[in-house]
Amino acid sequence: MFKDFANVWTPVALSEELTDRAPLGVRVAGTPVVLFRDKDGKASALLDQCPHRGVALSLGKIKNGCVECPFHGWQLNSAGQVCHVPWNPDAKLSTLRGVTIPVRELGGQVWIYTAPNATPPTEPEVHEALLRPGVRISGSRIEWKSHWTRVMENMLDWPHLPFVHRGTIGKAMVARSAGGRMDVAWEDRPWGAHTYIQIDGKREPGSLDFRWPNQMNLHIPIPGKLMIMLVACVPIDNERTTMLLTMARDFMTSRMFDWFFNRSNARIAAEDQAIVESSFPIEIPPPGEEKSVRTDGPTLMFRKRYFAELRRPQDETRRAPSGGPLLPVVGSA
Numbered sequence: 001m002f003k004d005f006a007n008v009w010t011p012v013a014l015s016e017e018l019t020d021r022a023p024l025g026v027r028v029a030g031t032p033v034v035l036f037r038d039k040d041g042k043a044s045a046l047l048d049q050c051p052h053r054g055v056a057l058s059l060g061k062i063k064n065g066c067v068e069c070p071f072h073g074w075q076l077n078s079a080g081q082v083c084h085v086p087w088n089p090d091a092k093l094s095t096l097r098g099v100t101i102p103v104r105e106l107g108g109q110v111w112i113y114t115a116p117n118a119t120p121p122t123e124p125e126v127h128e129a130l131l132r133p134g135v136r137i138s139g140s141r142i143e144w145k146s147h148w149t150r151v152m153e154n155m156l157d158w159p160h161l162p163f164v165h166r167g168t169i170g171k172a173m174v175a176r177s178a179g180g181r182m183d184v185a186w187e188d189r190p191w192g193a194h195t196y197i198q199i200d201g202k203r204e205p206g207s208l209d210f211r212w213p214n215q216m217n218l219h220i221p222i223p224g225k226l227m228i229m230l231v232a233c234v235p236i237d238n239e240r241t242t243m244l245l246t247m248a249r250d251f252m253t254s255r256m257f258d259w260f261f262n263r264s265n266a267r268i269a270a271e272d273q274a275i276v277e278s279s280f281p282i283e284i285p286p287p288g289e290e291k292s293v294r295t296d297g298p299t300l301m302f303r304k305r306y307f308a309e310l311r312r313p314q315d316e317t318r319r320a321p322s323g324g325p326l327l328p329v330v331g332s333a
């Protein structure tokens with residue numbers, strides 16, 4: 001479960017997506033997860049696989065704060081306990097359980113810890129500004145045909161801004177990109193790193209936080225105002241990534257302005273999409289396998305940590321095999 005993405009906290013949905021009316025199914029690193037709200041409105045997460053015959057619970061309904069399987073109507077509560085089995089009043093309910101996934105709700109997002117039936121050793125962390133009263137958090141989810149590591153590196157990449165985003169967030173750098181020098185600062189933090197840039201020795205406004213393993217917070221400088229663009233790159237499987245695009249702001253906080261911020265966030269992401277999706281190989285290779293320069297510091301830091309802590313070194317199934325065929329060729333002359 002949670003292949004190459006185990007034992008980490010990740011946001012997987014927006015709080016507002018989770019209702020007490022219908023379960024929400026998400027796939028995280030190949031593992032199906034069902035999210036729902038229990039009787040008290042608390043976010044709940046289970047493996048999206050009914051313990052009876054493996055059906056996706058997310059196709060079912062919510063009844064009395066339990067998720068009801070669409071196949072034979074078994075009901076599971078937020079603790080994974082089966083509390084109702086139709087036609088079988090004599091069923092030993094205490095022996096029937098689903099698989100729980102640790103879940104929290106924080107900063108307008110629903111988080112899971114990628115380990116089944118676990119007690120997480122840490123809690124998810126968000127920028128304190130997201131917890132301030134009066135800060136509006138809105139967002140959307142989009143899907144890219146990319147390995148999440150390529151998407152994450154794109155989020156940590158300063159030098160692409162005047163090329164890919166020459167009309168938006170990189171506009172101010174365009175004129176200086178031809179002959180200028182960029183220096184990228186990377187300051188380690190307990191949750192990841194804080195990074196910012198200097199161009200020709202002068203500090204640029206704005207900064208970027210990397211939150212291990214898969215989140216970026218871009219602090220957009222607006223005098224006297226708070227505006228943070230947050231992106232979580234959530235692996236769906238080896239070839240697809242959900243990007244959870246969230247915007248936190250302390251102005252224009254009415255819900256009616258959400259569409260405006262969500263649209264500008266999605267527009268900036270769209271500028272990157274085709275470029276990042278074209279990356280080959282689809283997953284980032286180890287640090288020495290692509291040519292790098294000084295301004296690639298942040299992506300190299302990510303790359304080293306990914307291979308050290310998440311990627312299972314024995315798993316080479318995603319790489320093109322360097323030797324002969326993986327299976328014997330049957331019927332060849």
Ligand code: FES
Binds near residue numbers: 055071
């Ligand atoms: S498969 Fe879920 S109740 Fe039978």
Ligand SMILES: [Fe+2]
Binds near residue numbers: 160272
């Ligand atoms: Fe970009």
